[in-house]
Amino acid sequence: MSRMRKNNTLAKWIANSAFILIAFIALFPLLSLIISSFRPSSELMRNGISFSINWSELSLRNYIHIFTDSPSYWQWYGNSLIISTLTIVLSLFFSSMVGYALAVYKFRGRNLLFLFVLVIIMIPFEILMLPLYQLMINLNVINTYTGVMLPLIVAPIAVFFFRQYAMGLPTELMDSARIDGCTEYGIFFRIMAPLMLPSFSAMAILQGLNSWNNFLWPLLVIRSNDLFTLPIGLATLLTPYGNNYDTLIAGSVMTIIPIIILFIFFQRYFVAGLASGSVKG
Structure with a gap:
């Protein structure tokens, strides 16, 4: 022994x-x-x-240079915080509702819609980039926060994840709530959404990382220096005429802080959410 x-x-x-x-x-x-x-x-x-x-x-x-002599850096920082925060909130709201609907409601064409979600996941963003850009032009949201966030609000990977997680929820609770007179929206927000907290935490981290580090799409949509996000703003510091390494390196370190805070805030349910969402269904 x-x-x-x-x-x-x-x-x-x-x-x-x-x-x-x-x-x-x-x-x-x-x-x-x-x-x-x-x-x-x-x-x-x-x-x-x-x-x-x-x-x-x-x-x-x-770091003293960043805090005292780099006002543009903090403007970029604020833009990234606003865009990432709104993207996380809106993405969790809409993607969870779509994934939940695909999981618990039986309607004609449900499997076909889910197939479309899987196909979009497999298509590289570079292929969708030009059609999306043309759509943003038609909607007149170029050089706005809306233009940056709109393609990310209903993320296919988030829809897939929420759908897989919601398939493991007990449908008996829905039947009981309907008997008590609860509406479908009430069932989702008051009963099912609290049960999906681990999936919300996992997707908040993944969607936050994706939005915070997003470079290519904001580079296409944003044209004004006042609306630059951090990845774009830091990239502008490298030019053929000089490289502002003091702001670039220290600024890059400062960009890690929101991601660490986001992970600390949601890490309690992160692993459980990923594990449950990957095996249920």
Whole structure:
């Protein structure tokens, strides 16, 4: 018995060591970026981003520059926060309703609609980009927040995920609510939506990441510097006439903060939501 315990302890120690090594390898680029954000621009120009540390050269000058001399950066930051927050809220609202309807209601053409969702998931965004851009022109929403958010509000991957999760919900609760006189909207918002909280948490993180890091679509839709999002704004710092590395590197580190906050806020249900949504149905 003691020998089995020793083998289990050794196996756990090996597994933990392997996971720590993998985590360090995954975090290595991020650690290099954070260290480089404290280096002066001249050092970055000479050596680039590296993990070698010269403690005498590290300072807060890059971050001081962002907070005092880079008003455009905070404007881009605010634009990204507004667009990402609205995209998350609207996407969770509409995508959950569509996925829920495809899962619990039986109507003609339901499977065909779900097939369309799967097909759209498999089509690369680059193929849909030009038709979507023409649609935004026709709707007169070019160079607006609406033009950036509209294609992401009902995301096919979110619809698929919510549909898979909703298929595991107990339909007996719906029947009981109908007997009590509850409307279909009341059933969803008051009974089913609270049961779907893990799926909402998982999709909030994934949709937040997608919106926050989105570069190509905002680049097509937005034409005004005042409406630039962070990925576009930071890209403008690299020009043939000079590279503003002090703002670029430190600003890139600052962009990680909202994603970390988002994950901390929703991580309680994140793994459970992904696991349930991937196997139900």
